[in-house]
Amino acid sequence: xxxxxxxxxxxxxxxxxxxxxxxxxxxxxxxxxxxxxxxxxxxxxxxxxxxxxxxxxxxxxxxxxxxxxxxxxxxxxxxxxxxxxxxxxxxxxxxxxxxxxxxxxxxxxxxxxxxxxxxxxxxxxxxxxxxxxxxxxxxxxxxxxxxxxxxxxxxxxxxxxxxxxxxxxxxxxxxxxxxxxxxxxxxxxxxxxxxxxxxxxxxxxxxxxxxxxxxxxxxxxxxxxxxxxxxxxxxxxxxxxxxxxxxxxxxxxxxxxxxxxxxxxxxxxxxxxxxxxxxxxxxxxxxxxxxxxxxxxxxxxxxxxxxxxxxxxxxxxxxxxxxxxxxxxxxxxxxxxxxxxxxxxxxxxxxxxxxxxxxxxxxxxxxxxxxxxxxxxxxxxxxxxxxxxxxxxxxxxxxxxxxxxxxxxxxxxxxxxxxxxxxxxxxxxxxxxxxxxxxxxxxxxxxxxxxxxxxxxxxxxxxxxxxxxxxxxxxxxxxxxxxxxxxxxxxxxxxxxxxxxxxxxxxxxxxxxxxxxxxxxxxxxxxxxxxxxxxxxxxxxxxxxxxxxxxxxxxxxxxxxxxxxxxxxxxxxxxxxxxxxxxxxxxxxxxxxxxxxxxxxxxxxxxxxxxxxxxxxxxxxxxxxxxxxxxxxxxxxxxxxxxxxxxxxxxxxxxxxxxxxxxxxxxxxxxxxxxxx
Numbered sequence: 170x171x172x173x174x175x176x177x178x179x180x181x182x183x184x185x186x187x188x189x190x191x192x193x194x195x196x197x198x199x200x201x202x203x204x205x206x207x208x209x210x211x212x213x214x215x216x217x218x219x220x221x222x223x224x225x226x227x228x229x230x231x232x233x234x235x236x237x238x239x240x241x242x243x244x245x246x247x248x249x250x251x252x253x254x255x256x257x258x259x260x261x262x263x264x265x266x267x268x269x270x271x272x273x274x275x276x277x278x279x280x281x282x283x284x285x286x287x288x289x290x291x292x293x294x295x296x297x298x299x300x301x302x303x304x305x306x307x308x309x310x311x312x313x314x315x316x317x318x319x320x321x322x323x324x325x326x327x328x329x330x331x332x333x334x335x336x337x338x339x340x341x342x343x344x345x346x347x348x349x350x351x352x353x354x355x356x357x358x359x360x361x362x363x364x365x366x367x368x369x370x371x372x373x374x375x376x377x378x379x380x381x382x383x384x385x386x387x388x389x390x391x392x393x394x395x396x397x398x399x400x401x402x403x404x405x406x407x408x409x410x411x412x413x414x415x416x417x418x419x420x421x422x423x424x425x426x427x428x429x430x431x432x433x434x435x436x437x438x439x440x441x442x443x444x445x446x447x448x449x450x451x452x453x454x455x456x457x458x459x460x461x462x463x464x465x466x467x468x469x470x471x472x473x474x475x476x477x478x479x480x481x482x483x484x485x486x487x488x489x490x491x492x493x494x495x496x497x498x499x500x501x502x503x504x505x506x507x508x509x510x511x512x513x514x515x516x517x518x519x520x521x522x523x524x525x526x527x528x529x530x531x532x533x534x535x536x537x538x539x540x541x542x543x544x545x546x547x548x549x550x551x552x553x554x555x556x557x558x559x560x561x562x563x564x565x566x567x568x569x570x571x572x573x574x575x576x577x578x579x580x581x582x583x584x585x586x587x588x589x590x591x592x593x594x595x596x597x598x599x600x601x602x603x604x605x606x607x608x609x610x611x612x613x614x615x616x617x618x619x620x621x622x623x624x625x626x627x628x629x630x631x632x633x634x635x636x637x638x639x640x641x642x643x644x645x646x647x648x649x650x651x652x653x654x655x656x657x658x659x660x661x662x663x664x665x666x667x668x669x670x671x672x673x674x675x676x677x678x679x680x681x682x683x684x685x686x687x688x689x690x691x692x693x694x695x696x697x698x699x700x701x702x703x704x705x706x707x708x709x710x711x712x713x714x715x716x717x718x719x720x721x722x723x724x725x726x727x728x729x730x731x732x733x734x735x736x737x738x739x740x741x742x743x744x745x746x747x748x749x750x751x752x753x754x755x756x757x758x759x760x761x762x763x764x765x766x767x768x769x770x771x772x773x774x775x776x777x778x779x780x781x782x783x784x785x786x787x788x789x790x791x792x793x794x795x796x797x798x799x800x801x802x803x804x805x806x807x808x809x810x811x812x813x814x815x816x817x818x819x820x821x822x823x824x825x826x827x828x829x830x831x832x833x834x835x836x837x838x839x840x841x842x843x844x845x846x
Contacts, residue, residue: 185277186274186275186277188246188247188248189248189249189250189275189276190242190248190249191248191249191250191251191252191275192235192238192239192242192249192251192306193235193251194235195235195236195239196232196235196236198361198364198365199232199236200353200357200358200360200361200364200385201353201354201357201360202229202233202236202350205222205233205348205350206233206236206237206240208220208348209237209241209329209348210241212327212346213241213244213327216324216325217321217322217323217324217325217326217327218327218328218346219320219327219328219329219330219339219343219344219345219346220327220328220329220330220345220346220348221330221332221335221336221339221340221345221346221347221348222234222329222330222331222332222348222350223331223332223333223334223335223336223347223348223349223350223484224333224349224350224351224484225333225384225484225485225487225497225500226257226333226384226386226430226431226433226434226484226500227382227384227385227386227387227427227430227431227499228350228351228352228384228385228386228484229350229353229384229385229386230308230331230332230333230350231253231308231309231331232385233331233350234306234308234329234331235251235306235308237329238251238304238306238329241304242304244302244304245302245303245304245327246302247301247302247303247325248275248276248301248303248304249303249304249305249306250272250275250303250304250305250306251305251306251308252268252271252272252306252307252308252319253308253309254268254307254308254309254310254311254315254316255309256309256310256311256312256315256332256333256334257309257311257332257333257430257433257434257437258309258433259429259433262311262312262315263315264315265287265291265314265315265316265317265318265319266285266287266290268307268318268319269287269290269291269293269294269318269319270284270290272294272305272319273290273293273294273297276294276297276298278293278297280293287318288318290318291318291319294318294319294321295321295322295323298321298322298323298326299322299323300323300325301323301325301326302325302326303321303323303325303326303327304326304327304328304329305319305320305321305326305327305328305329306328306329306331307319307328307329307330307331308330308331309331309332310330310331310332310334310336311332311334311437312334312336313336313338313339313342313343316328316330316336316339317339317343320343328345330345333434333483333484333485334482334483334484335347335349335482335483335484337482352382352383352384352497353378353383353384353385353388354383355375355378355379355383358378358381358383358385358388359371359374359375359378361378361385361388361389361392362374362377362378362388362391362392362395362401365388365389365392365393365396366391366392366393366395366396366401367396368395368396368400368401370400370401370402373400373401373402373405374401376405376409377391377395377401377404377405377408378391379498380405380408380409380414380498381408381418381498381499382497382498382499382500384497384499386427386430387418387427387499390418390419390426390427391404391408391417391418394417404417414427414499414502415427415428415499415502415503415506416428418499427499427503428503428506431499431500431503432503434483434484434485435485435503435507437483438479438480438483438485439479441468441476442476442479442480443507444466445462445466445468445473445476445477445480446480446485446486446504446507447504447505447507447508447511447512448465448466448508448512448520449462449465449466449486449496449504450496450501450504450505450507450508451465451508451517451520451521451524452465452524452575453575453578453579453581453582454572454574454575454576454577454578454579455495455574455575455578456489456493456494456495456574456575457493457494457495457575458492458493458494458571458572459473459474459477459492459494460527460531461524461527461528461572461575462477462494464523464524464526464527465520465521465523465524466520467519467520467523477494480494481494485500491571493571518586521582521586522588524579525579525582525583525588525591525595526591528572528575528576528579528595529546529548529591529594529595529598530548531558531568531572532569532576532595532598532599532602533545533546533548533594533598534558534559534565535559535565535566535568535569535598535602536598536599536601536602538559538561538562538564538565539562539565539566539601539602539605539786539787540601540750541747542710542746542747542748543601544670545598546594546597546598547594548594562785562786562787563787565602565787566602566605566606566787569599569602569606570606573608573611576595576599577611577614577615579591579595580592580595580596580615580618581618583595583622584618584621584622589622589623589625589626590622590626592618592619592621592622593618593619593620593622593623593626593628593631593635594619594631595615595619596615596616596618596619596635596638597616597619597631597634597635597638599615600612600615600616600638600641603615603642604641604645605787605788605789605790605791606789606790606826607645607789607790607826607827607828609642609645609646610646612638612641612642612645613639613642613643613646616635616638616639616641616642617639619631619635619638619639620632620635620636620639622635623635629662629665629666630666630668630671632659632662633659633662633663633666633668633671633675634659634671636655636656636658636659636662637655637656637659637671637674637675637678639655640652640653640654640655640656640659640678640682641678643655644678644681644682644685649682649685649686652678652682653679653682653683656675656678656679656682657675657679659671659674659675659678660672660675660676660679663675669702669705669706670706670708670711672702673699673702673703673706673708673711673715674699674711676695676696676698676699676702677695677696677699677711677714677715677718679695680692680693680694680695680696680699680718680722681718683695684718684721684722684725689722689725689726690726692718692722693719693722693723693726696715696718696719696722697719699711699715700712700715700716700719703715709742709745709746710742710743710746710748710751712742713738713739713740713741713742713743713745713746713748713751713755714739714743714748714751714754716735716736716738716739716742716755717735717736717739717751717754717755717758719735720732720733720734720735720736720739720755720758720762721758721761723735724758724761724762724765729762729765729766732758732762733759733762733763736755736758736759736762737755737759739751739754739755739758740752740755740756740759743755749782749785749786750786750788750791752782753779753782753783753786753788753791753795754779754791756775756776756778756779756782757775757776757779757791757794757795757798759771759775760772760773760774760775760776760779760795760798760799760802761798763775764798764802769802769805769806770806772798772802773799773802773803773806776795776798776799776802777799779791779795780792780795780796780799780815783795789822789825789826790822790826790828792822793818793819793822793823793826793828793830793834794819794830796815796816796818796819796822797815797816797819797823797830797833797834797837799815800812800813800814800815800816800819800834800837800838801816801837803815804816804837804840804841809841809842812841813838813841813842816834816837816838816841817838819834820834820835820838
């Protein structure tokens with residue numbers, strides 16, 4: 170006699186189906202993911218565990234889940250249930266009722282008595298799963314509500330969920346363990362490409378996988394296309410053209426391509442979030458901060474942060490840490506397509522103008538903190554009156570350092586868009602930071618852009634200023650003859666427009682370069698010309714700066730007593746004008762004079778003071794120079810421990826700045842028995 174089992178008033182039926190084995194086929198050429206696979210093994214050993222795998226489109230979440238499920242299916246003898254929830258798919262997302270109907274049928278239960286009653290169906294599913302060891306793979310979920318009714322309550326069951334969305338409520342409410350899947354490491358990505366395509370050229374393969382963002386889906390598509398090509402060179406070149414990359418990442422038959430896959434994520438975004446996603450693609454740098462994003466999308470910073478967090482939650486942006494975000498490569502291409510198609514040229518230009526204005530305001534604010542007495546670029550009234558956002562030099566230096574790659578791209582973008590006022594002001598405002606950090610190549614390239622932009626603007630004052638910045642970079646790069654030419658050109662322009670300020674600064678810089686060339690007498694004559702102009706105009710800060718150079722020239726000419734007098738005058742003037750960088754230069758110069766004439770104790774005191782001031786203003790190169798001289802003088806008077814400490818600090822800074830003086834500092838440190846690394 171046949172017996173029918175009853176669950177909650179629902180017959181399981183006399184026709185028993187086999188134990189469900191619903192997993193789709195395992196991926197061929199599955200590559201790596203050892204860390205995540207091991208973590209899944211651990212989680213599966215816990216009672217009634219839930220793992221929540223998330224990651225961007227194309228990163229291989231489904232392949233990972235199915236591969237692991239196949240590897241562990243023997244641990245779940247009562248069956249493996251699988252469903253593609255179509256959360257991000259050309260088809261509409263599945264309702265949990267429809268999924269449960271299929272699960273109940275697979276478990277030999279009829280759902281007729283509870284049809285369309287979600288709670289009853291979920292309760293019946295939990296009853297059927299009780300006491301069993303079942304694996305449930307809920308693939309491609311859009312929301313936690315889509316998954317929650319599918320969760321079994323039996324200790325022996327394990328649920329594996331994948332989604333482009335992190336489904337944080339599934340973690341917070343249901344205790345799911347989140348596992349974020351990232352793009353493959355480059356060696357693993359190359360290995361996958363080589364296995365699928367049959368090509369073995371490691372250099373071309375590396376280039377190609379990087380163009381695919383190291384995403385397994387896109388690597389497989391590219392590898393399929395490359396498999397019929399004679400080499401990887403052609404496909405790699407095709408993917409190198411950003412505007413062709415999405416087109417290149419299409420399959421040959423079913424129409425499944427990168428653009429379609431990414432659209433499923435984009436189309437599900439709320440309108441303000443979708444607009445932010447595409448507008449952020451206008452940012453030219455490698456990553457961006459929330460304030461820069463706020464300027465670009467034209468929304469308040471708090472609102473922008475919430476929008477970015479939503480994009481991060483659905484893995485359409487990547488959190489780089491430190492409040493910075495970026496797109497995965499192919500996602501950025503897709504966002505650029507969207508912004509070109511969905512935003513007018515006027516809207517795009519407006520967004521870029523807002524971001525460039527934000528960068529100009531912030532760089533100017535940094536400049537005002539790092540060198541408050543320096544002349545600053547002119548800003549519009551509304552921008553100029555905004556409060557300085559940096560409490561001190563350290564914060565300003567940290568901001569500039571984090572934003573420098575984006576600032577370089579921003580200058581290029583300003584040129585491309587014809588925003589020449591920004592294209593000369595940004596580099597000029599950034600010059601002092603670049604000099605402090607010894608970013609001399611950046612300084613040279615950006616100053617060259619500034620000169621050209623100022624000329625296009627037809628602003629001779631800006632041109633003279635930019636030429637002086639360019640000459641300064643050339644001098645620090647030891648291109649002294651080029652620097653003399655640009656300082657001379659700046660001097661000519663300054664005299665033509667009768668600008669005594671830039672005339673004096675041009676002469677000062679000419680003299681500075683002459684000193685570096687060993688032409689001390691000529692340099693001293695020029696500096697005295699500059700000094701006269703500055704004294705006439707009452708520019709106390711510039712007078713102090715010029716006096717430091719006159720002191721250095723007097724010392725070079727073998728007149729230490731006169732040099733001491735000039736450095737003392739410079740020190741007084743710098744303190745009166747609260748110009749800390751010049752104060753530090755004067756203090757160091759006084760140390761140089763005392764060192765030269767053998768007054769070692771006095772030299773140590775002056776160098777210590779210079780170290781203190783240079784540390785306060787963030788002048789790392791100057792700080793290293795003062796520490797170097799301090800260390801040598803301390804060693805000379807038999808104080809090796811203090812000398813070693815100063816020299817070791819100098820070595821670290823010189824090494825970080827990649828300055829050749831690091832070798833001299835290491836030798837001095839070694840001479841007193843210290844460590845050079």
